[in-house]
Structures are given as structure tokens and as C-alpha cells.
Amino acid sequence: MEAMKSWLDIDRDSHFSIHNIPFGIVSTKAKSQPHPATAIGGYALDLQIFSQNNGFASLSIIQPHQAVFSQPTLNAFAALGRPMHRVVREYLQSVLLANGPFPQILRDNQILRNAALIPLKDCQTHLPLQIGDYTDFYAGLHHAYNVGVLFRGPQNALQPNYKHLPVGYHGRASSVVVSGTPIRRPNGQILSNPAAEPKQPVMSPSRKMDIELELGCFVCKPSALGEPVSIDDAPQHLFGVVLMNDWSARDIQAWEYVPLGPFNSKNFGTSISPWIVLMDALEPYAAVGIHNDVKLMPYLDEGDRKSHFAIDLSVTLTTATGNTSTISRTSAKNLLFSFPQMLAHHTIGGCPFNVGDLMGSGTISGETKAEKGCLLEQTENGKVEIELEGGERRKFLEDGDVVSITGCCGKQGALVGFGECTGRLEPAVQLKGSSPV
Amino acid sequence: MEAMKSWLDIDRDSHFSIHNIPFGIVSTKAKSQPHPATAIGGYALDLQIFSQNNGFASLSIIQPHQAVFSQPTLNAFAALGRPMHRVVREYLQSVLLANGPFPQILRDNQILRNAALIPLKDCQTHLPLQIGDYTDFYAGLHHAYNVGVLFRGPQNALQPNYKHLPVGYHGRASSVVVSGTPIRRPNGQILSNPAAEPKQPVMSPSRKMDIELELGCFVCKPSALGEPVSIDDAPQHLFGVVLMNDWSARDIQAWEYVPLGPFNSKNFGTSISPWIVLMDALEPYAAVGIHNDVKLMPYLDEGDRKSHFAIDLSVTLTTATGNTSTISRTSAKNLLFSFPQMLAHHTIGGCPFNVGDLMGSGTISGETKAEKGCLLEQTENGKVEIELEGGERRKFLEDGDVVSITGCCGKQGALVGFGECTGRLEPAVQLKGSSPV
Ligand SMILES: [Ca+2]
Ligand SMILES: [Ca+2]
Ligand SMILES: [Mg+2]
Ligand SMILES: [Mg+2]
Ligand code: NI
Numbered sequence: 001m002e003a004m005k006s007w008l009d010i011d012r013d014s015h016f017s018i019h020n021i022p023f024g025i026v027s028t029k030a031k032s033q034p035h036p037a038t039a040i041g042g043y044a045l046d047l048q049i050f051s052q053n054n055g056f057a058s059l060s061i062i063q064p065h066q067a068v069f070s071q072p073t074l075n076a077f078a079a080l081g082r083p084m085h086r087v088v089r090e091y092l093q094s095v096l097l098a099n100g101p102f103p104q105i106l107r108d109n110q111i112l113r114n115a116a117l118i119p120l121k122d123c124q125t126h127l128p129l130q131i132g133d134y135t136d137f138y139a140g141l142h143h144a145y146n147v148g149v150l151f152r153g154p155q156n157a158l159q160p161n162y163k164h165l166p167v168g169y170h171g172r173a174s175s176v177v178v179s180g181t182p183i184r185r186p187n188g189q190i191l192s193n194p195a196a197e198p199k200q201p202v203m204s205p206s207r208k209m210d211i212e213l214e215l216g217c218f219v220c221k222p223s224a225l226g227e228p229v230s231i232d233d234a235p236q237h238l239f240g241v242v243l244m245n246d247w248s249a250r251d252i253q254a255w256e257y258v259p260l261g262p263f264n265s266k267n268f269g270t271s272i273s274p275w276i277v278l279m280d281a282l283e284p285y286a287a288v289g290i291h292n293d294v295k296l297m298p299y300l301d302e303g304d305r306k307s308h309f310a311i312d313l314s315v316t317l318t319t320a321t322g323n324t325s326t327i328s329r330t331s332a333k334n335l336l337f338s339f340p341q342m343l344a345h346h347t348i349g350g351c352p353f354n355v356g357d358l359m360g361s362g363t364i365s366g367e368t369k370a371e372k373g374c375l376l377e378q379t380e381n382g383k384v385e386i387e388l389e390g391g392e393r394r395k396f397l398e399d400g401d402v403v404s405i406t407g408c409c410g411k412q413g414a415l416v417g418f419g420e421c422t423g424r425l426e427p428a429v430q431l432k433g434s435s436p437v
Numbered sequence: 438m439e440a441m442k443s444w445l446d447i448d449r450d451s452h453f454s455i456h457n458i459p460f461g462i463v464s465t466k467a468k469s470q471p472h473p474a475t476a477i478g479g480y481a482l483d484l485q486i487f488s489q490n491n492g493f494a495s496l497s498i499i500q501p502h503q504a505v506f507s508q509p510t511l512n513a514f515a516a517l518g519r520p521m522h523r524v525v526r527e528y529l530q531s532v533l534l535a536n537g538p539f540p541q542i543l544r545d546n547q548i549l550r551n552a553a554l555i556p557l558k559d560c561q562t563h564l565p566l567q568i569g570d571y572t573d574f575y576a577g578l579h580h581a582y583n584v585g586v587l588f589r590g591p592q593n594a595l596q597p598n599y600k601h602l603p604v605g606y607h608g609r610a611s612s613v614v615v616s617g618t619p620i621r622r623p624n625g626q627i628l629s630n631p632a633a634e635p636k637q638p639v640m641s642p643s644r645k646m647d648i649e650l651e652l653g654c655f656v657c658k659p660s661a662l663g664e665p666v667s668i669d670d671a672p673q674h675l676f677g678v679v680l681m682n683d684w685s686a687r688d689i690q691a692w693e694y695v696p697l698g699p700f701n702s703k704n705f706g707t708s709i710s711p712w713i714v715l716m717d718a719l720e721p722y723a724a725v726g727i728h729n730d731v732k733l734m735p736y737l738d739e740g741d742r743k744s745h746f747a748i749d750l751s752v753t754l755t756t757a758t759g760n761t762s763t764i765s766r767t768s769a770k771n772l773l774f775s776f777p778q779m780l781a782h783h784t785i786g787g788c789p790f791n792v793g794d795l796m797g798s799g800t801i802s803g804e805t806k807a808e809k810g811c812l813l814e815q816t817e818n819g820k821v822e823i824e825l826e827g828g829e830r831r832k833f834l835e836d837g838d839v840v841s842i843t844g845c846c847g848k849q850g851a852l853v854g855f856g857e858c859t860g861r862l863e864p865a866v867q868l869k870g871s872s873p874v
Contacts, residue, residue, distance in 0.1 A: 159695050168700055170606065172788055174569055174788070174794070203785075226706075257698075259698070260604055263605055264782070268786040297640050345701070348624055349625045349704070431736065
């Protein structure tokens with residue numbers, strides 16, 4: 001693929017090259033109501049202003065649908081379907097292209113450029129879609145294996161179902177927040193002494209605050225109660241991908257999760273990056289995931305389809321003293337099941353989907369220590385400290401820690417990136433009757 | 438409490454006496470757009486027509502808010518808060534009361550009576566609220582104990598956390614449907630032979646289709662990310678109660694649920710009754726639940742508050758041949774944790790709630806065999822058949838079976854009931870590659 005060039009001055013390290021064209025929801029000083037935008041270089045191109053000022057004059061097919069660019073979420077745009085996402089993205093690329101076919105639309109229209117191109121630093125980003133339901137999967141095989149070893153030893157690390165189906169659980173849609181939203185350390189029941197009998201929980205701020213490096217994928221096509229989505233149709237149901245941090249309280253989780261799964265250990269906040277990278281933008285970076293050595297049932301069988309993505313991921317931790325350390329680097333290829341497989345499995349029994357529903361990949365870890373996507377794995381559940389820049393150390397997160405996930409595909413000058421998914425851990429609410437940390 | 442009497446002719450067995458005044462969403466031949474109504478005797482009182490024709494003329498406090506009665510869901514009405522629900526319910530009672538203060542509003546207004554009182558059989562009921570998030574708890578102690586005995590024996594029947602906190606899991610909001618919606622038997626991965634090693638699942642329609650007798654409770658007050666709802670404030674966050682059937686596929690559940698909980702075994706459909714009985718209507722039937730013999734933490738401690746309800750519940754099964762059998766009768770008092778406790782626990786770590794969020798109680802079973810709220814318990818996971826009227830037998834549900842839950846408080850002539858929560862089990866979708874039942 002040849003690199004395209006824009007007439008707009010775009011930094012070679014920008015995640016938002018003309019090859020990307022991600023979609024998000026912003027508000028600005030001029031327009032305080034959240035509305036759609038795309039990110040290009042250091043700017044948001046305000047799509048409400050753009051569409052209201054004849055920006056789409058040379059794309060007749062979108063004209064009956066331009067109200068989608070005045071909505072406070074991307075649900076209506078997503079619902080137009082993948083073929084429409086493709087033409088809109090390609091049209092915006094052609095408008096931004098150096099020597100492109102439509103210089104009059106924006107390049108030579110100083111008034112519209114001044115109105116519609118807003119420095120990203122002057123934009124507030126918002127949750128890009130209204131999320132009806134959120135499901136978190138567990139498709140990071142190395143993560144599942146590492147965690148299994150910690151709790152059950154290497155012989156029984158993976159449960160018998162693990163390779164046959166994408167294991168997942170329903171998450172809390174209301175707790176998904178956009179990057180930048182502060183996350184409060186949750187209070188909850190924990191066992192101070194897990195070995196004591198009878199088991200006696202105490203109320204405490206979590207002492208084992210963790211992150212989970214994940215991808216999220218939004219659904220753009222509804223499916224009805226009782227109607228499975230086939231593995232062949234599934235890709236047309238996917239809108240785009242974001243970075244996700246599934247903040248986790250390991251001590252709350254350990255006590256609460258038997259037998260119905262994680263609950264308050266997860267539902268205090270899950271962060272996603274603000275810019276949705278469309279499936280079409282990721283297509284050039286399609287890759288195979290982890291080889292599955294069991295024979296999958298037909299409803300999960302993708303054949304040779306490359307349905308994972310070669311996204312380079314990294315996680316940094318910035319402490320309250322200002323030191324920033326990269327604590328993980330890995331690739332999004334480290335998944336056993338793809339988003340189309342997750343959707344096919346999720347709907348095989350007839351579970352319905354709405355536009356805007358979100359699926360999380362599960363924690364993504366590579367095989368080596370430097371590639372582990374959560375602290376639980378890195379510190380062996382708090383047994384081993386990790387060393388940070390400036391001599392600080394961590395078993396789990398401390399108040400004031402800022403965790404940022406970044407992800408990117410492609411080469412300098414033509415990057416298709418996600419920007420970042422960041423959040424600062426705030427101290428717990430003071431409760432009556434809670435134990436000190 | 439003295440029985441009130443209406444000028445409207447109401448059957449003494451009606452669940453919708455003047456003591457009830459439940460809220461729901463209906464559509465009719467005259468008004469095909471779903472809109473709010475209350476049920477009174479054999480009628481729906483159409484609240485959109487009522488409000489648009491000065492029905493609320495003698496209740497000035499509601500007048501700025503009458504648009505809530507033209508919405509397609511009850512979310513806006515719910516959001517007005519419990520004090521407003523109370524005055525609206527009491528006003529409607531006074532309008533319907535024999536020798537009440539406002540005979541001119543409806544009793545003596547023949548035109549409005551003809552327009553606004555619609556026989557229930559001519560109304561289509563709809564999902565009463567838009568549900569943002571749905572959580573299912575597991576507070577039926579006898580159920581949890583019975584199921585625990587089946588899978589782990591009596592010594593370890595209850596998990597160590599069970600009495601310390603209301604165990605729950607996030608459910609699938611999109612799969613909650615109103616009573617009457619057909620439920621399709623799900624296909625899914627099951628183990629034909631759970632004892633075989635290595636474990637080899639097959640794709641099949643579920644062979645262990647079950648019901649779960651539950652109550653659902655809707656939330657009417659939002660709470661923000663990071664902000665716990667205290668046990669004292671929790672009752673003001675509750676809108677009202679419905680009957681709920683948490684249809685469950687036990688074989689899919691057994692294979693999928695380790696370690697993250699139930700997923701496709703539940704998300705193919707959960708039925709709720711259409712009429713929301715307000716918390717105020719249930720107040721006269723307040724009762725204590727099951728005594729909890731562990732000392733609860735302060736955030737769950739309700740003191741002597743009676744926060745359960747003496748609702749008589751029953752479940753009938755009607756087979757395709759038309760025979761109807763009552764398969765369970767029990768009381769809603771058989772819960773270890775109340776809805777206020779569930780909400781206080783759910784939010785202790787900061788999980789946010791929106792108006793319209795739904796909490797399920799968990800399966801309600803009494804101590805005796807006749808009081809068991811699911812077939813898993815009744816048939817000991819398919820080991821023992823139950824006998825139905827007409828000589829039929831069941832281990833689990835068969836296609837064409839109709840399951841109906843009813844629930845009621847109070848005495849004949851003054852009943853506060855829920856009507857019914859019903860659904861017919863339809864055959865599974867035919868898939869390529871699935872095994873025959
Ligand atoms: Ca996760
Ligand atoms: Ca249940
Ligand atoms: Mg989370
Ligand atoms: Mg269900
Ligand atoms: Ni007011």
C-alpha cells in the first residue's frame with residue numbers, strides 16, 4: 001500500500017494520518033453539544049460543521065443521511081452500515097488528499113477550514129456511542145494461561161471449555177467511560193486473610209487495583225432475539241475498534257466471583273479510547289491470531305480468514321511523582337478468538353444485539369514477561385514487585401497513578417493509530433466501617 | 438387497612454383492584470404508538486388520553502410533567518421520583534374511588550370513560566421501561582442451597598461468600614422481553630457426555646430447558662460513577678416490581694460458566710410481567726425475608742426494616758396438549774437479601790445506575806418440594822420426572838410448553854397483583870452441524 005499524503009500538515013508520528021479517519025464525538029468552545037468528528041493529524045474535523053456547510057456536496061449518497069452528523073453519539077452513523085462507512089471515510093480521505101479531486105471543498109475554502117478544523121487540544125472527547133450492552137470476553141490465551149497457572153497450576157491452567165468457545169461474561173454498560181475520566185478505587189468486601197477459616201471478609205478500599213489491556217469492538221448492525229449471526233455475516237456487523245482498559249479489583253474479584261463471575265470487581269469503570277478506528281481502516285493490518293489446536297465447530301470456523309489485527313500495543317504507568325514507565329508492549333495478534341467469532345458465539349443461542357453494543361477482547365498478553373497485559377500476571381498476584389523509572393516499585397496500582405494504553409498500526413507518515421486510552425486512579429470514597437489500606 | 442371500593446365494576450379476583458394502580462406501556466387499535474397506562478379491574482386506563490383530556494385537572498403538581506404520559510416507555514415517569522409516583526397513584530385512586538372527591542373527572546365524564554378505559558384484552562402490552570443495564574442476583578437461599586447440594590453436596594452447598602453479600606452477575610439487557618413474547622430454545626455447545634475425557638462438546642439445541650421464578654425491580658433514580666447508594670437511601674431509588682422468568686439452558690450453562698459465569702445459557706430471553714407494581718402499592722405487604730445468621734457489614738445492614746414482600750407466587754406449565762399444571766407455589770419472602778441491599782451492594786464500589794435499570798432477585802424457592810422455583814431443583818437436574826395433569830411428565834421443558842408465573846398480595850376484593858408473566862417455548866433454529874435432540 002502506497003502512503004497517501006494530505007495537503008494538511010500532519011506530523012509523521014501522528015496516529016491520525018490520512019490512512020486512518022477514525023470517528024469520535026467531541027464538544028468545543030464554539031459548540032458545547034457533543035457531536036461527531038474525525039481526527040486528522042493534530043486536528044478534529046468537525047463533521048457537524050462540515051456537513052452543514054456543504055462539505056459532503058460531492059458525495060450525493062450521504063446527503064439524505066446528514067442528520068447523523070448532528071447526533072450526540074455515533075449510533076446513527078454506525079447504523080448506516082459498513083458500505084456507507086467506507087464511502088464516507090474514502091470521501092473524507094479524498095477531500096484531505098494532496099492533489100485530490102475536491103480541493104474546493106476544504107483545502108481552498110478558508111472559511112470552512114477555520115470553522116471545521118479544530119486543534120485536538122481544544123476538543124473535549126465524549127463516549128462515542130450509547131452502549132446498550134457490553135460484553136467482555138477472555139480471548140487472550142496467554143493471559144488466561146498465566147492467570148490459570150497462578151490459581152490452579154500449569155496442569156489445569158486452561159479450563160476444558162477454553163479453546164472450544166470464546167469465554168465471556170456480561171459487563172456493565174453504564175460503567176464504560178471515555179479516556180480521561182478519573183477512576184475511583186472501589187470499596188468492597190475482601191478477605192484480608194484468604195487462608196483463615198471461617199472466611200471473614202472486611203470492607204476496604206481494594207488493595208489490588210489492576211488494569212487489563214484490551215481491545216473493544218462496537219457493533220453497527222442489530223440482530224433480533226432468536227436470530228444467530230453467522231460467522232460469514234459477522235464482519236458486516238462490526239463498526240470499529242477502540243483501546244480498552246478493564247480496570248479490575250483483584251481482591252474484590254477473588255471473594256465475589258464464585259460461582260457467577262466478576263461483578264463489583266469490574267463495574268466501577270472501564271475506559272475506552274475516544275476515536276473509533278473503522279474496520280476498513282484496519283483491513284490492511286489484518287493478521288492471523290493465535291493458532292487454535294482444537295477443531296472448531298462450524299459456527300466458529302473462519303477458515304483462513306485473517307480476522308485479527310497487527311496492532312502494536314503498549315501500556316505506560318505515570319506515578320504521582322511524574323515518572324513514566326512502559327510496563328507492557330505486545331501485539332493485538334495475541335488472541336485465540338476474533339471479534340467475528342465472539343459475535344457468532346454470542347448470538348448462537350439467539351441473544352439480540354443493538355447498534356452500539358460493545359465487545360471486549362479480554363486481556364491481551366504476549367508470551368514473554370514484558371508482554372503481560374495486567375499487573376496480576378506481571379507481579380504474580382502481588383508476590384513480585386515491578387520496577388518503575390525513578391526507582392519506584394509496584395505490586396498493584398497506587399492512588400494518583402495514571403495508566404495509558406496506546407495502539408498503532410503501520411509505518412511513520414501513514415500510521416493508523418488509536419491515540420490513547422488513559423485514566424488516573426483516584427482515592428476511594430471514605431465509608432463508615434471500612435478498614436484502612 | 439380498609440378495602441377501598443371503586444365506582445368501576447371490578448371483579449373480586451382481579452389483580453388490579455383500586456389498591457394496586459400499576460403502571461405499564463400499551464398500544465391499542467386507536468393508538469398504535471406505545472404509551473403509558475394503568476390497569477384497573479378488566480381495563481387499562483390510557484394515561485395519555487387521560488392526561489390530554491384534563492384527567493389531571495385536580496392534581497396541579499403533575500401538570501408541568503404531563504409529557505411523561507406521552508412517552509413510549511415509563512422512564513420519564515419513573516424519573517419523577519417516588520414522591521411523585523405516590524401522589525399520581527393516590528390521585529388515580531381518588532378518581533376511581535366510589536364517592537371520591539373527583540366524580541367529574543372520569544366517573545361522570547362519559548366521553549373520557551369511553552376513550553380512556555380500554556378492555557385489557559384489547560391492549561397490547563410492551564416492555565415498560567427501556568432497560569439500560571440488567572443485573573440478576575442469587576438471593577433465593579433455598580434455591581442456592583438446593584442447587585449447591587446437587588453439584589457439591591450438602592457440606593459445601595453454599596459458597597463462603599453467599600451470606601455476606603448478595604451474589605449477582607450482569608445480565609443481558611437487550612434480551613429482556615415482555616410477557617407473551619415467544620422464547621426460542623437456544624442452540625449452543627453442550628457436553629453430551631460430561632464424564633468423558635477429554636471433554637468434547639457438541640452443538641445442539643439445549644436439552645435442559647428450565648425456568649427461574651424471580652421478581653424484578655426497576656430503578657427510578659440515577660446514581661453516578663463512584664457514588665455509592667447507602668442502604669438508607671436505596672428505597673427511594675426503587676420504582677416498582679415485576680414478575681420475572683429467567684429462562685435458563687442448564688446444559689449450556691454447565692459447560693460455559695467456568696470461570697466467568699452464565700452467558701449464552703441466559704441471554705436468549707428473560708420475560709417480565711407488563712405491569713409495574715409500585716413500591717408504595719407493596720408497602721402494606723412488607724415482610725421480613727429469610728433470617729441471615731451472619732453479621733452483615735454496615736453498608737448492608739437494614740436493621741429491623743421489613744424490606745421483603747409477602748407476595749404469593751405460583752408457576753403453571755401448560756403443555757402443547759392443553760393440560761395446565763401448577764408446578765410451584767411459594768412466597769417472595771424466601772429471599773436472603775432485599776432489593777435495597779442489592780442496590781447498596783451493587784453500588785458500593787461506585788457502579789453507576791440509570792433510570793430503568795433492572796435487578797432480578799434470583800430464583801425464589803421455599804423449603805419444601807412444592808415450593809421449588811425451577812425444574813433443576815424439582816427434577817434434581819433431570820434425574821426425577823415431575824408429573825403433570827393428564828399423565829404427562831417432564832424432566833425439562835418441551836417445545837410448545839407455556840410457562841406462566843403469577844403473583845399476588847392481599848385479600849379478594851382488594852388484591853395487589855402482578856397479572857402474569859408468560860412465555861411459550863418455541864423449537865430451536867435449525868443450524869447446520871447441530872446434533873439432534
Ligand atoms: Ca477483562
Ligand atoms: Ca436467575
Ligand atoms: Mg471494567
Ligand atoms: Mg434470562
Ligand atoms: Ni416539578
